[in-house]
Amino acid sequence: MTEVKPHSHEEHEHQVVSPKVYLAIVATLLVATGLTAGVSYIDLGVFNAVVALAIAVTKATLVILFFMHVKYSTRLTKLVVGSGIFLFLVLISMTLSDYFTRAWGRW
Amino acid sequence: MSDSPAVINGAAAAEHHEHPPYQRHHFETVEQQADTTNFAMWIFLLTEIMFFGGLFTAYLIFRNWYYPAFVAGSHQLSMLWGTLNTTVLIVSSFTMAMGVWCAETRRKNGLVWCLVLTLILGIGFLGIKSIEYTEKIVKHHVPGFHYSVQSFTNPVSDPEVYKEYHDNPLAPDMAVHTELYFSLYFLMTGMHALHMIIGVSILAGMIFKARAGAYTTGHVTFVENFGLYWHFVDIIWIFLYPLLYLISRHT
Secondary structure, three states: OOOOOOOOOOOOOOOOOOHHHHHHHHHHHHHHHHHHHHHOOOOOOOHHHHHHHHHHHHHHHHHHHHHOOHHHOOHHHHHHHHHHHHHHHHHHHHHHHHHHOOOOOOO | OOOOHHHHOHHHHHHOOOOOOOOOOOOOOHHHHHHHHHHHHHHHHHHHHHHHHHHHHHHHHHHHHOHHHHHHHHOOOOHHHHHHHHHHHHHHHHHHHHHHHHHHOOOHHHHHHHHHHHHHHHHHHHHHHHHHHHHHHHOOOOOOOOOOOHHHHOHHHOHHHHHHHOOOOOOHHHHOOHHHHHHHHHHHHHHHHHHHHHHHHHHHHHHHHHHOOOOOOOOOHHHHHHHHHHHHHHHHHHHHHHHHHHOOOOO
8 A cells, every 4th residue: 555645736715705705795795786776776677687687696706706715725625616506507497488488387 | 435445555645735624625625625615505595596597587577478567566575675674784894705705814703793783674674574574464565465566457545655765556457467466576586585584594693603703714715605695685685676666756
């Protein structure tokens, strides 16, 4: 059996995220919430949904990167989160594009 | 266990390096253990994303099919409660993140306070949700035998909503599909609320352990992974809020 070198693999220093970062993020999230609520009062047609979802995606990204520390995580975690979300988007977009382009099931 | 040759062998026993009590034997270092736990937690959260994703997909498909019913159903939700709950949950995510920071920097009192605030905000969210659910019960908008389509076939009979949206009456065969809207509404917000209830219960237990100093000795994995769970529940709401409350306000 070959000797396993201790500490040979990629070591990851635990990084403490500063409260200033958290404060900046929570302020941004609250402003974005006010913004998305305000925009919903203006009639933009189909763009109401586009704007609301774009703001939601931005908010979720900030939460994942900073509150959930993915920005400061190992490459393994980044890869897992990224590929998991990618797979999720593939599943949801394939399903929706199938349903939205056919009239089956209606009524 | 003790009859395993590796333990009898003195050389193997000498290899046993010093480590803190919270480090499991099968990990080389505390960092490796922390990274592994973090990885596992994310795998769990991804299965949760797939689960909620199924509900979101169902909602979008049926909204596309029965669009007028889903728009009329959405108009029954209160912007005030929805926006307030979004704010409550975002602030609770912030207090939770601060809790993790307190654990990392070994501030016991700070951690206890952050957890208590997070708990209060979590219960506040559930309280607001129960006000909303009560409105639905009173109006017979809970799917089942007592479900009523009156607000949708005759919108004028529901003056509070009518004065805001001036909805046209739905044909009876479209109005029945509002029940599907409310089924999905209760399923999605209910599953989210269940996650909140589980989170609040775990938080209550954590406060006692935090007071005893369990998380401020350098071993922050539990607080950190609970934080991931709490933020994940926040993210689900970040998407429920526009889908249920915001995108159907016009037309």
